[in-house]
Amino acid sequence: MKALTERWKPIVLLLCLLLLALALTTFNTRLAPQTSLFERLGLSVVMPLQQAIASLAQRLSGVWNGYINLMHVHQENVRLQRQVEVLQGQLTHYQEAYVQQQRLRELLGFRALAFPQAVVAEVVGIDPSPWSEMVTINKGSRDSLRKDIAVATHQGLVGRTIEMAPHYATVLLLTDRRSAVDALIQRTRARGIVVGKTRRLCELRYVDLHADIQVGDTVVASGLGEVYPKGLLIGTVAAVHQKPQGLFHEVEVQPAVDLAQLEEVLVLVP
């Protein structure tokens, strides 16, 4: 009897833990619009560490390039090599600063043009799950951000804020399967919904089979739903597949923004 009880113990514990996980999932699904205390806490604990590590890594890389690489160079060449390295380092630094300034100028120009309240934020983290497409930015509720605000760069739409901590926010990217944006084909005003399809592409769904769509057409946000501003660039039509049967076109959309290269974004606070 005792042996039998021992045998069933792991299964009982497994069932208890699975039930607990399912209860959490159910609870969380029902309260989807809320950000839980645990999630806010998690972001507030891990993201400052993440920022500290990133800054440490940058410093270490600077030390490595500026000093350690030169340790084993012949003594005669040390002075010149160091000078060259220093100058190259400075040049790279200036180039980086120049490129960053250009990016920020474009972002700020874009902000001044249409969204004077918009907040510039830096991408500091990504989703730990390989199954979702999300980034964390270094601005949160203390910077007057809230949930469901569009996030963009000067190139186009990036996604929307979904979770909020005091100093951090998470942004659901356009390419995530849970993202949906009401959209228009700019040329013909045909309407559809842009949803995440693969990691590189989105899909424009529910476009009338009789609508005129061509590869290269520009896709913009329609403004419905009051999350994404009307006319904001989403991307371009990459392919149009017509099924012999069915009511809708199958349209692939290439996002205008390279989401793998995000560094700074603009949160379009209305």
Added chain:
Amino acid sequence: MFIVVYATAVLLALLAQTSPLLFTVGPGLRVDLTLMVVVYLSLFWGWKRALVLGFLTGLSQDVLSSEVLGLSALSKTLTAFVVHTLSRHVHVQSLTVQVLFTCLAVAVDTLARLVVLIVFQLPSLALSIVFSTFVQQTLLSILLAPCVYYGLHSAMQYGHIRPDKGSSHGTL
């Protein structure tokens, strides 16, 4: 001491997984390092630790992820159970066995995740994404698993912690 090593391993894995310096969103490479920590615990430690720490590891990943809370907790608990149960009568010190169990863990984790998404009618993943993520995860896990297990094994040895299963002197 065991808890310190475990907590440090999970924290490091989560920091690496959320770091834009190591991984990127979009078509960049992504790997679930916390899953490897769970596999290590399930291979070398008793069922209680494997299940409870598998659950806690999944939960801490859920807290940082935009996915539904409880999804990773469930998939990782199930993965810990399957790996622990199947590895009971296997020579877990063998590198090949460890790599095979890592592949199995990726498959169980993926399957559990898909089942929950379907049952809860959450936005499901396109088949192409499931396939590419699974293949990418499996290949990267095969490459990284020996390093992760060796690191954890060394940390445990350094802390004079003897695993519940197998000898503390591995073949890694």
